[in-house]
Amino acid sequence: MSKEHIDVRYVAALARLDISDEECETFQGQLETIIGYIEKLKDVDVEGIEAITHPSVVFDRLREDAARTGLGQAELLQNAPDSAKGQIRVPKVVDAS
Amino acid sequence: MSLASQSISQLRSQLISGDIAPSDILDSLAKAIDSNNNDIGAYLSHDLETAKSEANSADLTKPLGGIPIAIKDNINVLGQPCSCASKFLDGAYTAPYDATVITRLRAAGAIPFGRTNMDEFAMGSTTENSALGKTTNPHDTTRTPGGSSGGSAAAVAARSAIAALGSDTGGSIRQPASHCGVVGLKPSYGRVSRYGLVAFASSLDQIGPLTQNVEDAALMLNAISGYDPSDATSLQQDVPDFTERLDCGVSGMKLGLPTEFFGEGIDPAVRKSIDAAIAKLEAAGAELVEISLPHTEYAVATYYIIAPAEASSNLSRFDGVRYGNRVDQPEDVLDLYHRSRAAGFGPEVKRRIILGTYALSSGYYDAYYNRAQKVRTLIRQDFLNAYQQVDAILSPVTPTAATLLGSDKDNPLQQYLADIYTISANLAGICGISIPCQPITSDTGTSLPVGLQVLGPHMGEQTLLQIANVAEQA
Numbered sequence: 401m402s403k404e405h406i407d408v409r410y411v412a413a414l415a416r417l418d419i420s421d422e423e424c425e426t427f428q429g430q431l432e433t434i435i436g437y438i439e440k441l442k443d444v445d446v447e448g449i450e451a452i453t454h455p456s457v458v459f460d461r462l463r464e465d466a467a468r469t470g471l472g473q474a475e476l477l478q479n480a481p482d483s484a485k486g487q488i489r490v491p492k493v494v495d496a497s
Numbered sequence: 498m499s500l501a502s503q504s505i506s507q508l509r510s511q512l513i514s515g516d517i518a519p520s521d522i523l524d525s526l527a528k529a530i531d532s533n534n535n536d537i538g539a540y541l542s543h544d545l546e547t548a549k550s551e552a553n554s555a556d557l558t559k560p561l562g563g564i565p566i567a568i569k570d571n572i573n574v575l576g577q578p579c580s581c582a583s584k585f586l587d588g589a590y591t592a593p594y595d596a597t598v599i600t601r602l603r604a605a606g607a608i609p610f611g612r613t614n615m616d617e618f619a620m621g622s623t624t625e626n627s628a629l630g631k632t633t634n635p636h637d638t639t640r641t642p643g644g645s646s647g648g649s650a651a652a653v654a655a656r657s658a659i660a661a662l663g664s665d666t667g668g669s670i671r672q673p674a675s676h677c678g679v680v681g682l683k684p685s686y687g688r689v690s691r692y693g694l695v696a697f698a699s700s701l702d703q704i705g706p707l708t709q710n711v712e713d714a715a716l717m718l719n720a721i722s723g724y725d726p727s728d729a730t731s732l733q734q735d736v737p738d739f740t741e742r743l744d745c746g747v748s749g750m751k752l753g754l755p756t757e758f759f760g761e762g763i764d765p766a767v768r769k770s771i772d773a774a775i776a777k778l779e780a781a782g783a784e785l786v787e788i789s790l791p792h793t794e795y796a797v798a799t800y801y802i803i804a805p806a807e808a809s810s811n812l813s814r815f816d817g818v819r820y821g822n823r824v825d826q827p828e829d830v831l832d833l834y835h836r837s838r839a840a841g842f843g844p845e846v847k848r849r850i851i852l853g854t855y856a857l858s859s860g861y862y863d864a865y866y867n868r869a870q871k872v873r874t875l876i877r878q879d880f881l882n883a884y885q886q887v888d889a890i891l892s893p894v895t896p897t898a899a900t901l902l903g904s905d906k907d908n909p910l911q912q913y914l915a916d917i918y919t920i921s922a923n924l925a926g927i928c929g930i931s932i933p934c935q936p937i938t939s940d941t942g943t944s945l946p947v948g949l950q951v952l953g954p955h956m957g958e959q960t961l962l963q964i965a966n967v968a969e970q971a
Contacts, residue, residue, distance in 0.1 A: 406855050415809060415854040416816065416831070417847060418839035427848055433910050434852065438798045438865065444872050451870035454700035454730065455686050455877060455926025455955075461729055475593035479820035490818055493830050 404428070405435045500525035502656035505564050505713040512563045519552035519563035522659070523610065526565055529657040530611070538632040539642075539652035541570055542578060543611035551608045559606030561720055567658035569649050570612045571619055572596045572704065573693040577609075581695050582627035583617045585815050585841030589822045596693020597728065598662060598704050598721045605720035613648030613661060617843045618812065619669055619697045621645050622912055625902065626845045633902065634676060636936075637943040640899040643673030649707045650677035654946075660708040660717055664694055666701045667800055668894070668919025671931040674707050675894035675948025678933045680965070681707045682714045685955045686926035687732035689718075690725030698807035699730075701800075701923040711932065711966045715739035718958060734956060742959050743966045748782030750964065753887035757793035758918055764897045766937040770947040771893045774934035774968055778891070781967050786887050790879040793921060795872050800920040801913055802856045802869035809853030815841065848909060877925040880954070889964055890952040892918050894931045898945035918950060928953045928961050932968045 408428045412419045419427065473486055482489040500508065500522045511517045527545050534540055548565060555563045568574055571581045573592035580586040599609055616626035624632045624647025632647045634640040635655040642651040646663025650673035653661050663670040665683035674681025682705045689704050696702060706717035722736040754775070759768075779785050817823035817837025824840055827833035842850070856865040883890060895915055905912045922929040931948035939945050949968055953961035 406851075408851060411851050411855045411858065412847075413835075414858060415850050416813070416834040416838060417842070417850060418835040419847065423844070423847065426844075427851060430848060430907075430909055431852060431855075434801065434913070435855075437910055438802060441795060441798050441802070441865075441868050441872055444792070444795055444868075444875070446868060446871035446875075449871040449874050451867055452874050452877065453870065455873075455924070456730055456732065463726055471593055476819075478593060479590050481589065481817060481821070481823035488819060491827050491830050491833060 404432060406431050499529065499656070501529040501659070503659070504709045505561065505660055505716050508564060508659065509562070512557050519555050519608065520549050522563065523548050523552055523565055526610065526657060526659070529655070533655050533657055536633060536638055537635055537651050537655045537657070538630050539613055539648045539655060539657060540567070541580070541582065541612045541614050541629055541648070544577065547576070548608050548610040555608060556606045560716060561602065562606030563608070564606070564659055565608045565610035566602055567611045567613050567649060567652045567661035568599070568609050569646050569661070569663045570615050571664060571695040572598065572662060574599050574609045578612060579695065580629065581618045582615045582629045583841060583843070583846070584628045585821045587629055587822070590820050594693065597690035597725045599693065601721050601723070607720065611652070611658065613646070613652055615648055616645035617846050618695070618808070619645040619664055619666055620808070620845050620849055622668065622672055622916060623900065624648060624673070625906070626843055628843050634899045636678060636945055637899065637939060639941070640901055640945070641676070643676035643899060645669040646707060647673045650674050650679055650681065653677070653679045653707050653709060660706060660713050662704055663707050664702055664704050665923065666697050666804060667916050667923050670705045670707060671894050671919050671929055671948065671950060674931040676899035676946060678936065678946030679707055679709060680711055680714045680933070680969070681705070681931045682718060683922060683929045684718060684722065684958060685928040687730055688928070688956065688958065689721050690723070690728040690731045692725055692727035696811040698804040699811060700807060701804060711962060711969045712740065712743060714930070715743060715962050737959055739958055739962055742963045745963050746781060747778055747964055747967045750783045750889070751786050751887040752778060752783045752964070753786050753788035753883055753890040755788050755790045755793065755883070755890060755892060757790050758892040762896045763893060767893055767897060767947050770935040770937055771949055774949040775891055778964070778968060788883050788886060788890070790883060790921065792872065792875045792879050793917070796876055796921045796924060797913055797917055799869045799872045799876065799924060800916070801852070802865050803873065803924070805849040805853030806856045806866050807853070809850045809857065812846070812850055845909070873924050876921055880921070880925040880927055884954040888960055889957070892950045892952070894918060894948035894950040898937055898939070898947055922952055927955050928958050930961050930965045932965045934968070
């Protein structure tokens with residue numbers, strides 16, 4: 401068997417995603433198959449070909465720097481799982497040490 | 498015939514004459530949903546009362562005046578849930594604004610009514626990745642409706658929606674339309690604003706209509722198209738009247754048949770149905786031209802790098818902080834992210850986030866993502882070359898008709914490979930439509946729809962609809 405392409409647990413951690421041992425094992429097999437298939441892109445000669453980020457012909461369009469009305473505080477907070485004093489509350493992020 | 502089973506233009510003439518009121522249509526739809534939603538499961542929810550109060554003030558002089566439209570669950574409608582069929586957002590998100598397509602539908606007099614089921618965050622092609630409910634194919638309830646806009650396609654097919662909105666990142670409008678026997682249109686990239694659509698893969702996503710017929714698709718496209726300053730990728734181009742050239746025929750048109758789309762892997766019965774549809778277009782005066790799209794065999798691989806890469810970035814916003822479900826008692830903020838995402842996302846979403854994160858990670862970026870973007874350029878170039886020779890391209894939408902529920906559950910690559918005919922259009926940014934053609938008979942004797950795909954050049958929707966209208970009537 402060839403060397404494995406992906407360290408699923410490590411990559412999941414990069415994506416801030418906990419996975420169970422069972423998921424890790426299932427994903428490992430499935431993703432190896434998928435990445436093995438994707439390897440076929442290495443057969444394409446891309447020398448001198450420009451990479452495109454999206455298929456549109458328009459890039460870097462700027463709008464006028466003018467104030468406009470957006471959503472208000474109440475609308476923005478209505479879906480927050482935890483809020484207080486007009487702000488979203490999260491666990492403490494500053495390290496005490 | 499119940500009001501729910503009629504097309505937009507049929508209903509519009511009765512609304513204008515005063516024979517019916519918008520609330521009559523809503524009542525008919527609610528009845529249809531009550532009677533079939535247990536079996537079909539096209540809708541996640543609907544709010545008849547709100548729709549009725551909106552119907553009372555609907556401007557019937559507008560092009561879609563008084564017409565209820567079903568909305569895929571990834572498009573924001575003010576005051577309604579928008580869960581993307583995910584546990585992450587279920588019961589924990591109410592849209593604080595209207596997506597631009599909704600604002601435009603309302604301006605055209607339409608009434609958003611009902612949230613349709615989908616694969617979670619639009620990732621999938623069977624609607625089986627919904628975390629919130631099962632949707633079946635109205636033509637054979639042992640089969641999937643396709644996906645990811647499976648609820649929208651099934652609702653229109655089961656005549657529990659007049660028309661619906663879906664989104665198409667790699668075929669998610671055209672493929673379920675094909676499997677459910679309805680019309681599904683993916684507009685060109687930049688034609689329709691995506692402001693208010695929950696982003697999956699931003700360089701590929703487009704919103705479009707699923708309808709009972711081609712004329713309705715044109716009417717819907719008229720309403721939702723156009724530049725929107727809130728979506729930097731929407732294009733500043735005039736919107737023509739898409740119904741204008743519906744009856745102009747295909748005489749003298751050149752229609753391309755890509756060799757690569759008619760090779761191995763197509764179910765012979767599907768092939769026969771597609772061949773018959775193509776022959777009818779030829780009989781109507783079109784010239785058939787064999788063409789080549791040489792990079793087709795790399796489309797699936799290219800797509801399954803670019804789409805997951807963009808998804809891994811877009812879905813980082815679902816962290817349990819600003820919206821959605823948050824786990825109880827997080828130890829710290831990292832624990833909050835990790836566990837909220839683990840609890841909220843289903844397996845396909847996790848798989849794609851991991852795949853996309855991998856493709857973008859240090860040491861792999863050039864080998865995968867950057868290379869895929871270059872191959873994308875070649876795929877797009879193939880289409881630009883083809884449209885030098887032909888007005889549009891014809892192909893099947895999928896290699897087979899709708900699959901049995903549960904059939905490819907543990908083999909994601911197998912499912913991905915079935916996207917071969919649809920994903921190139923998203924990579925190239927062009928427009929495409931699925932039109933029902935001759936159905937085929939399944940092993941169990943049920944009649945299964947097949948869709949003919951017409952692919953038009955970027956911003957070529959008028960030509961696309963013109964051809965589709967002939968294919969539909971043939």
